[in-house]
Amino acid sequence: MQPLFSVDSIKKIERNFAKQEGIELYELMQRAGASAFEQARRLWPQAGHWLIATGAGNNAGDGLVVARHALLAGFDVTLVAIKPYREFRGDPEKAWQELLSIKKDSHQRFDILGLEQALDTDLSSADLVVDALLGTGVKGALKDEYCQILERLNQLSRPKLALDIPTGIYADSGLCSTKNGKDTVFQADATVSFVALKTGQRLNQALQYQGELILETLGVRHALSFGEEPEAYGCNLQQLKEKLPTRHDVGSKFDCGHALLIGGGAHLGGAVILAASAALKSGAGMVSGWIHHSQQAAGLSVCPEIMWRGYNSHSDFQELADLSRYQAVGFGPGLGRDSTAEQIFLDVITKLQATDIPCVLDADGLYWLAKYTSVPLPVQSVLTPHAGEACRLLNAQEEDVFSTGRIEPQLSVDTAYVTQNRIKVAQTLAKKYSAICVLKGAGTVISDGEQALVLAGAHPAMMTAGLGDALTGLITSFIAQGAKPWDAALLATEIHYEAALSVAANRRRGVTASEVIEGCSILVNQLDQVIN
Numbered sequence: 001m002q003p004l005f006s007v008d009s010i011k012k013i014e015r016n017f018a019k020q021e022g023i024e025l026y027e028l029m030q031r032a033g034a035s036a037f038e039q040a041r042r043l044w045p046q047a048g049h050w051l052i053a054t055g056a057g058n059n060a061g062d063g064l065v066v067a068r069h070a071l072l073a074g075f076d077v078t079l080v081a082i083k084p085y086r087e088f089r090g091d092p093e094k095a096w097q098e099l100l101s102i103k104k105d106s107h108q109r110f111d112i113l114g115l116e117q118a119l120d121t122d123l124s125s126a127d128l129v130v131d132a133l134l135g136t137g138v139k140g141a142l143k144d145e146y147c148q149i150l151e152r153l154n155q156l157s158r159p160k161l162a163l164d165i166p167t168g169i170y171a172d173s174g175l176c177s178t179k180n181g182k183d184t185v186f187q188a189d190a191t192v193s194f195v196a197l198k199t200g201q202r203l204n205q206a207l208q209y210q211g212e213l214i215l216e217t218l219g220v221r222h223a224l225s226f227g228e229e230p231e232a233y234g235c236n237l238q239q240l241k242e243k244l245p246t247r248h249d250v251g252s253k254f255d256c257g258h259a260l261l262i263g264g265g266a267h268l269g270g271a272v273i274l275a276a277s278a279a280l281k282s283g284a285g286m287v288s289g290w291i292h293h294s295q296q297a298a299g300l301s302v303c304p305e306i307m308w309r310g311y312n313s314h315s316d317f318q319e320l321a322d323l324s325r326y327q328a329v330g331f332g333p334g335l336g337r338d339s340t341a342e343q344i345f346l347d348v349i350t351k352l353q354a355t356d357i358p359c360v361l362d363a364d365g366l367y368w369l370a371k372y373t374s375v376p377l378p379v380q381s382v383l384t385p386h387a388g389e390a391c392r393l394l395n396a397q398e399e400d401v402f403s404t405g406r407i408e409p410q411l412s413v414d415t416a417y418v419t420q421n422r423i424k425v426a427q428t429l430a431k432k433y434s435a436i437c438v439l440k441g442a443g444t445v446i447s448d449g450e451q452a453l454v455l456a457g458a459h460p461a462m463m464t465a466g467l468g469d470a471l472t473g474l475i476t477s478f479i480a481q482g483a484k485p486w487d488a489a490l491l492a493t494e495i496h497y498e499a500a501l502s503v504a505a506n507r508r509r510g511v512t513a514s515e516v517i518e519g520c521s522i523l524v525n526q527l528d529q530v531i532n
């Protein structure tokens, strides 16, 4: 697993490491520039003319070290200096002096352009663009001169490398700077990040702008050994594959878990049908679906292997509600917000409390949970909110129900807050509801209130209805098959994402949840082969 640190922690780790090794921070800048240079050569060996744009801080210093290596290797270099080098102080000044001191061949080109000159010059002779404008030190919206040069650099159809983090991305949140509603960010093909990964590099717009993410530790082998707590950990499917429940050669459907999906109120069948299909196709031995009777025929025609049972009213539902035979319950997709749905919520949650059957709550299940925050959830329940649902759950107060009746909770945080504080929100929700929280979004954050993991990434094809229902079905299925809810949440989230990527291939639009469910089935079976 890969630790993800705040910028403050990274700075402390750098300082403590330098102290421990008896080296200066300038040595780290040297290593940063040298390693970025090597990575750029590896990625784009044909690049003979390097365009390096520098800002005003240590990130610019890293860029000047790259420039020195490029000149020493015999390449042409054009520097674009937003701040004049004569005004540099400290380590960036040292890097500048060292760059000036080298001897280059007379045929080598070495130009330095200020902002105005750069904007007036045809820069298309460069083979590679290196962004050393701003790194982790960026605060607030980018100043105009940075926006202007970024627009120009992004227009160049040349490979682009960002040093540490693309200019315009905030390293703690992964959000980006904007101006007049447009993102002002360097669009990198690759980013060479230094020392350790910053939390924001697995979240939000960073996923769109950083390209391939390469970590150069600069010798800091054990970032965890400097007393700084990571904010979260990143991990991938390779690291999770062992969590897939074992499937034996001999046995029956009764050995492979019975998952129950509850939802699909009147006119709302699609979501629970998708969730139940995902549970079945990811390996549950048996899947039952409880759905409004008006939707039952639709469920049967889509997936006759699922045991669909219809309810008309809450009293019908009570007759169905013997929950003891299931190993996991997925609750909420398309359930609805009427009084029947409310009764069903209270009924199911109360019944499950008396068992050790984990419950995965999604969609309208989360809506009702926000109305009844004080109703204890079954042990090891899993909540799967997106940002909007997370707001509702965060804002919900017990007194909403008990003192003021069922009103919409007072808004105190909004989705922008959730997006900006994804790790903290997932941790807070997990604590508040004593559950595992799977906060969906660009970089899904999973927390049990203590640890937090960032999984999956972002893909344009995933912005489509039904994908969340599929995830609910997958988590429920893995729990039913024997995985611990925490492991099931991690595994399902990553499989869901990887399957969506592979199903989407080159498509950015029009990928359906049904296709992703098929993709999950294929991926689960591939994992099975790898493990066995």
Ligand SMILES: NC(=O)C1=CN([C@@H]2O[C@H](COP(=O)(O)OP(=O)(O)OC[C@H]3O[C@@H](n4cnc5c(N)ncnc54)[C@H](O)[C@@H]3O)[C@@H](O)[C@H]2O)[C@H](O)CC1
Pocket (backbone or CB within 6 Å): 014, 025, 026, 028, 029, 032, 055, 056, 057, 058, 059, 060, 062, 091, 133, 134, 135, 136, 137, 138, 139, 140, 141, 142, 143, 146, 163, 164, 165, 194
């Ligand atoms: N500490 C080390 O020795 C190492 C650092 N590395 C690299 O350093 C950067 C972080 O450097 P820092 O000087 O803290 O910040 P920046 O270079 O990113 O920028 C600071 C610079 O930018 C100005 N500024 C801030 N906000 C804005 C804004 N919105 N618009 C315009 N300008 C802004 C601010 O005034 C400062 O002048 C890190 O990312 C690494 O690349 C090395 O990795 C190794 C060791």
Ligand SMILES: [K+]
Pocket (backbone or CB within 6 Å): 059, 131, 132, 133, 134, 135, 162, 163, 164, 165, 166, 167
């Ligand atoms: K940068």
